[in-house]
Amino acid sequence: MNNKKIKFYKNRVCLNVLAKDINNAKEIIDATDGNVVVGILSKNFKDDESAYSEMIKWKKETNNKISIGLGSGNPKQSYMVARLTKKINPAHTNQVFTGVGLSINNFENNNTFINCLVSPTGRPGYVKINTGPLSSSVHNEDAIVEINTAIQIIKDMGGDSIKFFPMNGLSTIQEYKIVADACGKNNFCLEPTGGIDLNNFEEILKIAINAGVKLVIPHVYNSIIDKNSGETNIKKVKELYKIIRGQIYD
Template sequence: MQLSPNYYNERVCLNVLANSIDNAKAIYEAAQTHVVVGILSKNYFDNEAAIADMKRYAAAIDNAISVGLGAGDPNQSTMVSEISAVLQPQHVNQVFTGVAASRALLGQKETIINGLVSPTGEVGLVNIATGSISSKLPAAIVPVETAIALLKDMGGSSIKYFPMSGLKHKDEFEYVAKCCAEHDFYLEPTGGIDLDNYEAILKIALDAGVKRIIPHIYSSIIDKATGATRISDVKQLLAITQKLVDK
């Protein structure tokens, strides 16, 4: 598996979407390689089409790709695992119940795999029922520490905390960040992050001492007319990141 130059060396790695290889290349350059570019499995008819296209993205940006579900869709879990086994990407997005399958099919420990857990409205607790069947049933609410331990058991690397709705769950997020720092686990804040709240969200994770943070900034920086991620916004996100990390 080829690693992009800064992926495993930096404390913060952006995660943004691209709608074309040209967009991905521009993102990668604007972020100075401190990024994984999200490509959504949900956009493809089948595994074969996804693998063929994602290979082209990987070749263009030093394999700095993040295989995505598509708005956390649990029905994409199996497809993500299967195509990731072939692609060997640097980053994989998974629902909580899909982490073990992805790790087993990857056959290595280097790729970062997140596991999706959701806010509950109560500090210290998260919902882990994010799979294709479990998400349709009453929430499975567990302590954050237990969720991290379960993810570690399954070979996961990080918590994908979604949907955050920006700073709506600030107190809960602060506790999740604290736990990730204490238990040597990565953190991926996701949902409603934009140029206005990004600094506050990232600062919470950095101040907590999280070892590696992969913030997902999606729809808020996508040009609605073209569907492409705005390169000027990526540059602004990088500038904010560098300002906080260099303090």
């Protein structure tokens, strides 16, 4: 991880959650002592201009605790995310495998932490890397790469972490364990994503911590959003943060 990256985290674990609005985002930041980045999904905006106008407000109001998201790993959002990352310089941004270089933008972007989306394959120790706008829709054979090699490729591109998505909760746990071990051994960061909730969060987090992963950024989205209000439930955020503190300090 580039030492120039903004230190948006204080501990080995930083949550990544969504928020309905800026007030909800501020509540989340307070509830986690700032160990969080709040996702804003690019797919929710009709164009770059409207996205930029809103995201720059969030950046200012949250002291840049924002993460620009694709939206369910949507590869079609890769170019938009790259353009917005260049203009906004958020603390954190999400990218597909082929979008990392676009977001780094010829080494001009040294302050944004950029993850790289790889997907489970059903084959422990190997990940799918054709997650880009064109490559994800190939009808022949997926690009399956051994996990340690994938990490080195991501490092070559300038990425800061693996976003392992979609995990589908614990259904890919055996693959996830090997990914976590590889991140620990290669001094790399890990972002488990997809189907994470209060029931499986601790197990998923513990695996990464025990593997020696230097920074874990679990994405917890729909499971903690109130279906009626659309807000991320602060009580549930506090429960997640309590689990994090227990894993780090106990």
